[in-house]
Amino acid sequence: MSSVPDFPKRIWMYWENRPGSKKPVYLxxxxxxIARHQGEFELMLLDETTVNDFISVPKKVWMLNEIAHRADFIRFQLLEKFGGVWLDADVILIQDISASVMPYIGDYDFVGYGRERGKPSINFMACRRDCELIKRHSQQMVEVLAQKKTGIFRKKLKLVWTEIGHDILWELARDYPYYHHDLRKVAPIFWKDWELFLRTDLEVGDYIKDDTLMVMLYNDFMFKHLKATGEKELLEGQTLLSKILRHALNQ
Structure with a gap:
């Protein structure tokens, strides 16, 4: 399928460095x-400055204690306003992104994946502009944030980790008609098993199959182990992560 009304061929991403740190090489x-497999899609890698060119980010969002929660707000606002594909920064793309989306987005206005239907993850999503599921999610997310108190002595806002992500989305998606990718095609290694990426006794074929679309990494856990690792070590190493990177980059 070459095009779908209200679905822009755009990949949205957001990255904001933690204070005192820079983006690690593995990311x-x-x-x-992603650039190698973006195909006809436009890659939109935004940061805390450029995101304001596309959506209005309220002051309260910048007060959120966790960068991840800002990213949650940003992903749903971008998808509601524009549509397209959302990818987290810690994703290794294995196939052209079209394979993940274009066969399905004509029949469904939302494409996701997860361990079970009705509970889509939020690190890869695709939707048409004004998708009803994303619109409802954004409305509830804004309502949750509006209830959070700010003041002279409260410079940061804390949320429960999934408060504006899965907590809202899963309730809305439970009976929503969307296309659901099997977990193994998008995240063949589950987050609880993230240490497998650092092992040297595993091979690409153990996890990457012909229908694998992408591989989710888990920066929250992996950052401290890989933040100082250089490109040469990553691309020439014998860890499973290195092998998957070489496979994805055709090296």
Whole structure:
């Protein structure tokens, strides 16, 4: 399918460095895999400055204690307003992104994946502009944030980890008609098993199959182990992560 009304061929991403840190090399390599497999899609990698060119981010969102929660707000607002594909920064793309989306987005206005239907993850999503599921999610997310108190002595806002993500989305998606990818095609290694990426006794074929679309990494857990690892070590190493990166980059 070459085009779908109200579905722009855009990949939205957002990255904001933690205070005193910079983007680790392994995430830069993730982005190279996305660039290699973006196909006809436009890649929109936004940061805390450029995001304001596309959506209005309220002051209260910048007060959120966790960057991840800002990213949650941003992803749903972008998808509601524009549609397209959302990818987290810690994704290795294995196939052209079209394979993940275009066969389905004509029949469904939302494409997701997860361990079970009705509970889509939020690190990869695709939708048409004004998708009803995303619209409802954004409305409830804004309502949750509106209830959070700010003041002179409260400079940061804390949320429960999934408060504006899965907590809202899963309730709305439970009976929603969307296309659901099987978990193994998008996240062949589950987050609880993230240490498998650091092992040297595993091979690409153990996890990457002909229908694998992408591989989710887990930056919250992996950052401290890989933040100082250089490109040469990552691309020439024998860890499973290195092998998957080489496979995705055809090296």
């Amino acid at each position: 830069q390599l993730c982005h190279k895999t």
